[in-house]
Amino acid sequence: MECNVKFGGEAGHGLLTLELELTERLSRIGCRFFATKNYMSRIRGGHNFHMVRIAEGPVHALSGDPWDVVIAFDEESERRHRATLQGKGIFISKDGIQEIEKTARDAFGDVRATHSILVGVILSIIGYPLEKLMSGADTGAFNYWLKGYETADRWSLSGAFPVTPRAKTAYRFDGNQALAFGALLGGCQFMAGYPMTPASSIMNYIAQASLKIPVHFEQAEDEIAAINMALGASYAGVRSMVATSGGGFALMTEGVSLAGMTETPIVIIEAQRPGPSTGLPTRTEQGDLNFVLHAGHGEFPRAVFAPGSIDEAVAVARRSFDLSDRYQAPVFILTDQYFADSIQLIEEAPALEPQRRDYGTFGASYRRYALTHDGVSPLACPGVGAAVVKVDSDEHDEEGTITEDLDLRIRMVDKRLQKLSGLGREVIPPSFFGDNTADVLLVCWGSNKLIMKEAVERLNRRGRKVGGLHFSQVYPLDGDMTAGFDLAGKTVVCIENNATGQFAGLLKRELGVTVSHRILKYNGECFTVREICDRVVAFMEG
Amino acid sequence: MAHAKDIAWCPGCGNFPIRAALEGALKELALPTEKVVLTSGIGQGAKMPHYLDAHFFNGLHGRSVPLAAGIKIVRPDLTVIAVSGDGCMYGEGGNHFVHAIRKNLDITILTTDNQIFALTKGQSSPTTDAGVRNAFDPQGNPHRPLNPLSLAIALGAPFVARCFAREKDHLKETIKEAVRFKGTALIDILQPCVSFNKINTYQWYGERVFKVSSPAADRFEAMKTAELWGDRIAIGIIYRNDGAEVREGADVFRRPVSRESMEQLLQEVHA
Numbered sequence: 112m113e114c115n116v117k118f119g120g121e122a123g124h125g126l127l128t129l130e131l132e133l134t135e136r137l138s139r140i141g142c143r144f145f146a147t148k149n150y151m152s153r154i155r156g157g158h159n160f161h162m163v164r165i166a167e168g169p170v171h172a173l174s175g176d177p178w179d180v181v182i183a184f185d186e187e188s189e190r191r192h193r194a195t196l197q198g199k200g201i202f203i204s205k206d207g208i209q210e211i212e213k214t215a216r217d218a219f220g221d222v223r224a225t226h227s228i229l230v231g232v233i234l235s236i237i238g239y240p241l242e243k244l245m246s247g248a249d250t251g252a253f254n255y256w257l258k259g260y261e262t263a264d265r266w267s268l269s270g271a272f273p274v275t276p277r278a279k280t281a282y283r284f285d286g287n288q289a290l291a292f293g294a295l296l297g298g299c300q301f302m303a304g305y306p307m308t309p310a311s312s313i314m315n316y317i318a319q320a321s322l323k324i325p326v327h328f329e330q331a332e333d334e335i336a337a338i339n340m341a342l343g344a345s346y347a348g349v350r351s352m353v354a355t356s357g358g359g360f361a362l363m364t365e366g367v368s369l370a371g372m373t374e375t376p377i378v379i380i381e382a383q384r385p386g387p388s389t390g391l392p393t394r395t396e397q398g399d400l401n402f403v404l405h406a407g408h409g410e411f412p413r414a415v416f417a418p419g420s421i422d423e424a425v426a427v428a429r430r431s432f433d434l435s436d437r438y439q440a441p442v443f444i445l446t447d448q449y450f451a452d453s454i455q456l457i458e459e460a461p462a463l464e465p466q467r468r469d470y471g472t473f474g475a476s477y478r479r480y481a482l483t484h485d486g487v488s489p490l491a492c493p494g495v496g497a498a499v500v501k502v503d504s505d506e507h508d509e510e511g512t513i514t515e516d517l518d519l520r521i522r523m524v525d526k527r528l529q530k531l532s533g534l535g536r537e538v539i540p541p542s543f544f545g546d547n548t549a550d551v552l553l554v555c556w557g558s559n560k561l562i563m564k565e566a567v568e569r570l571n572r573r574g575r576k577v578g579g580l581h582f583s584q585v586y587p588l589d590g591d592m593t594a595g596f597d598l599a600g601k602t603v604v605c606i607e608n609n610a611t612g613q614f615a616g617l618l619k620r621e622l623g624v625t626v627s628h629r630i631l632k633y634n635g636e637c638f639t640v641r642e643i644c645d646r647v648v649a650f651m652e653g
Numbered sequence: 654m655a656h657a658k659d660i661a662w663c664p665g666c667g668n669f670p671i672r673a674a675l676e677g678a679l680k681e682l683a684l685p686t687e688k689v690v691l692t693s694g695i696g697q698g699a700k701m702p703h704y705l706d707a708h709f710f711n712g713l714h715g716r717s718v719p720l721a722a723g724i725k726i727v728r729p730d731l732t733v734i735a736v737s738g739d740g741c742m743y744g745e746g747g748n749h750f751v752h753a754i755r756k757n758l759d760i761t762i763l764t765t766d767n768q769i770f771a772l773t774k775g776q777s778s779p780t781t782d783a784g785v786r787n788a789f790d791p792q793g794n795p796h797r798p799l800n801p802l803s804l805a806i807a808l809g810a811p812f813v814a815r816c817f818a819r820e821k822d823h824l825k826e827t828i829k830e831a832v833r834f835k836g837t838a839l840i841d842i843l844q845p846c847v848s849f850n851k852i853n854t855y856q857w858y859g860e861r862v863f864k865v866s867s868p869a870a871d872r873f874e875a876m877k878t879a880e881l882w883g884d885r886i887a888i889g890i891i892y893r894n895d896g897a898e899v900r901e902g903a904d905v906f907r908r909p910v911s912r913e914s915m916e917q918l919l920q921e922v923h924a
Binding site: 499 | 659695707716903912922
């Protein structure tokens with residue numbers, strides 16, 4: 112059973128507070144859910160709505176089916192969302208909210224108790240036994256929830272959409288938290304940044320973590336400073352990262368090229384939102400793939416990841432720092448507003464062994480850019496051993512000294528590009544879902560992973576023969592990655608949150624894969640499971 | 654000097670005496686060589702680290718200061734000196750210059766200020782005087798010059814100095830003071846460009862500079878001295894405030910994240 116809840120209102124109505132309290136409580140009682148939000152770029156007013164899918168089985172996407180519960184904090188929410196209810200759905204109107212606010216004031220003398228009372232209402236709707244809430248909660252919170260249960264009883268809503276908690280252990284992450292957590296596991300100890308939606312919460316997480324963990328967050332005057340600070344810190348011996356969105360990343364691109372030339376390890380998280388330019392600051396898109404693939408002047412190697420689940424985000428972020436250190440090349444993680452702002456459960460703790468940079472000790476004969484068979488030179492940092500560490504943005508010799516020796520130039524270009532072979536040999540293979548004998552293969556990357564996975568499962572249940580392939584690494588791509596999936600023999604359908612099918616183009620360019628059909632969405636919202644199913648069926652029947 | 658034969662500066666360039674003074678200062682300060690890091694941007698002055706024996710990160714035009722900040726924050730044990738020209742520090746890197754002073758990390762900023770873009774062959778820089786004709790200003794520079802000392806003092810910089818490349822001992826001693834100083838120290842170094850600046854020559858500066866005997870008592874007095882330009886130009890430590898709070902770096906180098914702290918984070922934030 113499921114209970115799909117949507118609540119809407121103005122910025123300032125406390126919708127985020129409600130979402131956080133509800134999802135924290137669901138997580139604590141072991142109840143599976145998926146939560147995401149749709150909000151405007153403003154501090155007060157406007158229209159925002161939050162969606163929480165509460166379910167017995169694991170859920171990691173919006174179903175796209177009509178809603179079971181709609182809660183409207185204002186008239187606009189009533190107008191927009193009432194019609195999205197299913198036939199037997201529950202509608203809590205603006206008047207209903209006012210009644211709960213009155214209860215909050217009368218019973219607790221505090222209108223802010225409204226959100227906690229609503230948490231009680233929702234827990235009652237899913238039939239969670241009130242007495243079980245007693246354990247592990249403070250009395251104050253319990254009294255609020257109790258009022259919610261009483262309200263639900265009065266309105267005859269108790270147990271209307273029963274959901275039994277089935278998760279034994281549950282850890283709650285949004286996408287950005289997962290990346291930040293993974294970065295710390297990867298040994299990241301320095302981050303510099305400038306606030307920009309939807310990347311800011313990564314900076315927030317690292318800044319908060321620095322109170323207890325040896326990591327530093329530096330707020331920079333702009334994104335140019337941020338990436339240069341991070342490169343300085345990395346040069347000085349500390350694994351470093353930056354995070355931003357497309358517009359901020361545009362400022363960072365000279366630093367990306369600097370990382371490529373100086374072979375300074377760095378991890379760059381690009382949290383996409385719809386562009387061009389300022390675009391839709393708080394909405395989602397996958398429009399920056401080509402930008403990140405090509406950012407930075409000149410030719411140098413890079414790797415680009417696009418994780419699609421919480422555990423994958425933790426693992427990919429952790430791995431990125433190690434990879435960036437070993438290849439001394441920039442490593443990118445592409446995410447987006449949808450993934451950043453979606454709260455999901457994982458039911459197994461991630462591997463918690465943090466990594467660290469190895470500090471080689473070298474003598475006075477050390478050469479930062481020593482030519483080697485694989486293009487990777489030993490990495491030293493200042494003040495460790497007798498090595499003098501010279502790093503130059505100009506073309507340089509093996510010591511790191513500026514040069515205009517054009518024969519040496521060729522050797523240095525080849526050395527840098529040689530690292531791409533190594534990167535190509537340790538790519539993360541894509542994940543496959545569904546029916547491997549199917550003629551139709553859905554392909555996606557990044558945050559669409561688990562939406563597509565559920566769509567494939569739903570289609571298979573309905574007798575539609577389809578498979579699904581998700582890429583968490585989008586560059587470099589290597590033919591071996593797809594060897595088991597017979598892409599040439601199948602009808603490939605590429606699903607992307609952009610208007611031009613950028614990944615479809617990359618598949619053609621890198622692997623010679625021809626995409627027959629593109630399912631694209633670029634209104635700033637995520638896909639739902641139902642939407643993908645409908646569009647796949649329409650294509651198959653078309 | 655092993656690299657002497659490769660130096661890319663013009664004969665008579667003001668960067669030669671600056672290099673010698675910087676080398677002398679580092680030697681006399683007796684800092685362990687392995688603990689000194691130079692950062693620089695792009696331009697003739699920014700090639701300075703290549704001609705000294707120290708670690709260096711010769712980065713991008715305008716970005717020597719954020720590189721220095723990143724290094725100093727994670728490695729408080731290192732002595733960090735950013736050295737670049739006036740275009741690099743005050744033009745392309747102007748925003749970084751402003752905010753680095755606000756941070757007040759313990760770094761030294763040396764600007765080799767020749768009032769011209771020289772490597773790009775003679776365009777007006779942020780410190781070029783108004784009306785001076787340069788490559789892109791055939792009718793004369795329409796902008797007022799930026800006074801880096803006044804700007805730094807206004808931003809609350811705790812150590813603000815000006816030197817003249819030909820006054821080598823004075824420069825060397827001022828560099829030593831700046832490096833010893835706890836906090837962000839700026840020295841704007843008047844550096845004649847023999848190829849592209851035919852106005853601000855050794856003689857021109859030589860006729861105008863005078864040494865201040867001691868730093869001014871307060872910022873507002875210092876500002877008056879900094880603003881002197883034209884007939885008389887003050888050199889020396891114009892302003893010094895040993896009481897300003899210095900940003901300490903972060904204790905992260907060789908102090909890795911532990912499994913226990915990640916377990917604690919998982920339980921406190923995510924369980």
